Amino acid sequence: MSVDRTHIETNRASTARIRALVAGLGDDALRQPVGEHWTVAIALAHLAFWDRRVLRLLEIAERDGLRDVPNIDVSVNDLSLPFWAALPPREAARIALETSEALDRRLEALPPRVLEMLRSGNPRWVQRGLHRDAHLDEIDAALRI
Secondary structure (H helix, E strand, O other), X not given: OOOOOOHHHHHHHHHHHHHHHHHOOOHHHXXXXXXXXXXXXXXXXXXXXXXXXXXXXXXXXXXXXXXXXXXXXXXXXXXXXXXXXHOOHHHHHHHHHHHHHHXXXXXXXXXXXXXXXXXXHOHHHOOHHHHHHHHHHHHHHHHOO
């Protein structure tokens, strides 16, 4: 069976965007507002949080399949905002990059059956670039202000 592996390049590209972004930002830029309630650092912490969620799903899928996927409501972003805002901006940037790199490696090494199981559950669990790039575009736009 042929398995769609297009996620590898898109995930690598979004991780490269994070790497380039955090390498060139000072602390003031990390505090730059992105929308009404977020900053660049909060957006990066958000990306790390959701990438870590997918890392956890990988563990569950490889061990048990996707029978018991933890349901996380969209409101988790609002609930997490004060915690993300409390992170030192440079730490948020570090966590975002390290997590995206770790998740990319895990997704690239997944057995085809687990990869397809995850993709059928939610394509964004595999195509992390979809989520990352949306926020990275917002960050880029905010930093051009």
